[in-house]
Amino acid sequence: MTRLRRFRTGCGSTAGCLTSTLRRGSGPIDPYCGVASVTEAWVRIEGWLRRGAPRSAAILAGPATRESILAAEDEMGMALPSELLESLLSHDGLTEWAGFLPEATPLSLKEIVEQYLMRMDVADHVDGFTVHSPNTESWWNELWIPFADNGGGDLQVIDQRPGPQRGRLGLASHTDAADFEDAWPSLTAYLTAVADALEHGGAVGVWRPVTEEGALRWELAR
Template sequence: MATVTEAWTRIERWLRQYTPRSGALLAGPATSDLIRTAEDQTGVAFPAELVESLLRHDGLTEWANLLPEATPLGVKHIIEQYEIRMDIAPDVDGFTVHAPGAEPWWHDLWLPFADAGFGLQVIDLRPGPQRGRVGMAPASNPADFSDAWPSLTAYLTAVADALEQGGAVGEWHPYVTDDETLWWDLAGKTEVNGELLRPAPPNGS
């Protein structure tokens, strides 16, 4: 069975070969003490998959379009984003479900994994069979788990598969820019910000 570490190892290997400038932006590991401090500060026990990921990479050293759905956060920014949501939610009735089958805007058992700009990619730690799934908590709308990944391992493994074998992660396809950096975008894109895009080469290409 795949693990978070195995998925990251595959992603790192591809980045070193094809887009080393992007690979260099992966931060080093977080410390166990930092993670424990974050758990104490948020009051939420970090799931094993998130801990495993953070012990591999404590986010990025600067912003980069390195994962398809959002930019992975380091421990300090996980705390920051969690506390921001917890502070805002009471003022906007954000803990309330407003429609049958819908999600609230925020829940105290959601942990941010990555920042999408328009919202957060979160790990759902509510008890039940879907615990550990990875979905989106937008900035202005209720959270959405309709296209959730069943786990962080599944998400990162899908990223590794798309890089190594070609294909997509949901609607996002990997490309390489003129300056040899990784960029995720919709199918059929040929440029971004004036830079040419070419489909990311699968292993062996």
């Protein structure tokens, strides 16, 4: 793999707080430092799951560790986005695969690294970094950070390219060009929409939550 190099992707007060805590190498990581919107959304989701879908609540993994985050950043050659750090410091993915969120299942830190490095390697060999007409996006970009997997090989990614849409969520297909047409503006916005749908009813995009035998799943809204 030839394109991998170190990027800085974090920004804002939360990123500065989390990053400085990670780099100090001592003391607990506080996911509530700065603005903790992702953390707050996870707290709401967890609370609802404990009450309404305990089987799903039971498969939430614990938080990622300081050491594992730093090792992952070194392996990927970049600092993780601040919102993704917040999410990983709440839950390092799931203990087993499930249709837990409406669009894709959150990845563990280990899976994020594996998926990122695999995409970087494949893109190098198939001209996957180039935008081919009539597409408006490439197959992969070195500043797309995996967040979740839809189970079919497509990744929900956080777009860290500079500009006003930085931080949006899109879908990186395993066969076609990526799609940001219906992108959530941020991971915070997406997880907050999930929490709202669970607590108050309604849909997240085209998906609505249903429970069955104590487990949460999502189905197309009619």
